[in-house]
Amino acid sequence: MKRLRSALWLPLFEELADPRVVRRLAAEAEEAGWDGCFVWDQLCWRAPVRQVADPWITLAAIATATERIRLGPMVSVLPRRRPAKVARESATLDRLSDGRLTLGVGLGSDRFAGELSRTGEELDARRRGQMLDESLDILAAAWSGETVRHRGEHYTVDDITFLPRPVQRPGVPVWAAGFPGNAKPIRRAARLDGFFPANLGHPDQLAEVVGSLTALRQGRMDSYDIAVGLPLGVDPEPYARAGATWWLPELDPGAGLDTVRGVLRDGPAA
Numbered sequence: 001m002k003r004l005r006s007a008l009w010l011p012l013f014e015e016l017a018d019p020r021v022v023r024r025l026a027a028e029a030e031e032a033g034w035d036g037c038f039v040w041d042q043l044c045w046r047a048p049v050r051q052v053a054d055p056w057i058t059l060a061a062i063a064t065a066t067e068r069i070r071l072g073p074m075v076s077v078l079p080r081r082r083p084a085k086v087a088r089e090s091a092t093l094d095r096l097s098d099g100r101l102t103l104g105v106g107l108g109s110d111r112f113a114g115e116l117s118r119t120g121e122e123l124d125a126r127r128r129g130q131m132l133d134e135s136l137d138i139l140a141a142a143w144s145g146e147t148v149r150h151r152g153e154h155y156t157v158d159d160i161t162f163l164p165r166p167v168q169r170p171g172v173p174v175w176a177a178g179f180p181g182n183a184k185p186i187r188r189a190a191r192l193d194g195f196f197p198a199n200l201g202h203p204d205q206l207a208e209v210v211g212s213l214t215a216l217r218q219g220r221m222d223s224y225d226i227a228v229g230l231p232l233g234v235d236p237e238p239y240a241r242a243g244a245t246w247w248l249p250e251l252d253p254g255a256g257l258d259t260v261r262g263v264l265r266d267g268p269a270a
Helices: 019-031 055-065 083-096 125-143 183-190 203-216 237-242 257-266
Strands: 005-010 036-039 070-073 103-106 147-151 156-161 174-178 194-197 225-231 246-250
Touching: 005 019, 005 257, 019 036, 019 055, 019 257, 036 055, 055 070, 055 083, 083 125, 083 156, 103 125, 125 147, 125 156, 125 183, 174 183, 183 194, 183 203, 194 203, 203 225, 203 237
Parallel strands: 005 036, 005 246, 036 070, 070 103, 103 174, 174 194, 194 225, 225 246
Antiparallel strands: 147 156
């Protein structure tokens, strides 16, 4: 069983919408032995939340305040972002952090805050899945340092070379989010560097997912990550035995600074 690593997972709302506050929290987490600091990537949220920070600017602040911990958006809805822009942002952030970026990606959903419908984004999940896969192809090509010539159904990137490359090779590690019972997200995740299952209710669910991923990857799981978000108070150890490599304690969207500091003080998983 791999060592279970631990990361703060911060919704960038209200008190945590100040990047200077999050920067200090990340530095304290690193000093306390945490392995990562990941942030939500949301454009808006339901009332009473009013203040929301940009994840990429906040991650840049985290990168400059820390030296060791991994960082990244968990997760970024790529179908509402231009892949060429994400290619530049991710490479720059990976270099700023000396190769510590992990990119969490997913389809997103309109049911939590209506951020897709309220900004005119694609609402059909199947088409968002196509957009996500096409974006991932563009990112992989961009991170290679070779000239990108892509003309797809949703995006065009014609004769652009994305230099400088990320520090990490062949590119930034990508974790795909998805529900454990859905085959398509698991097949997508098997082609990438990690899986972030949503709404896990029991370690047996995770063990089943790990079995599917192991089969799809033909046993190549040594460098593969499986991150689980668990409600506060849930013991991560059974999930580690089922195959989790990262533990992210879940914070309520309205979690204040005191709650985050309490989680931070409780420390990473033993």
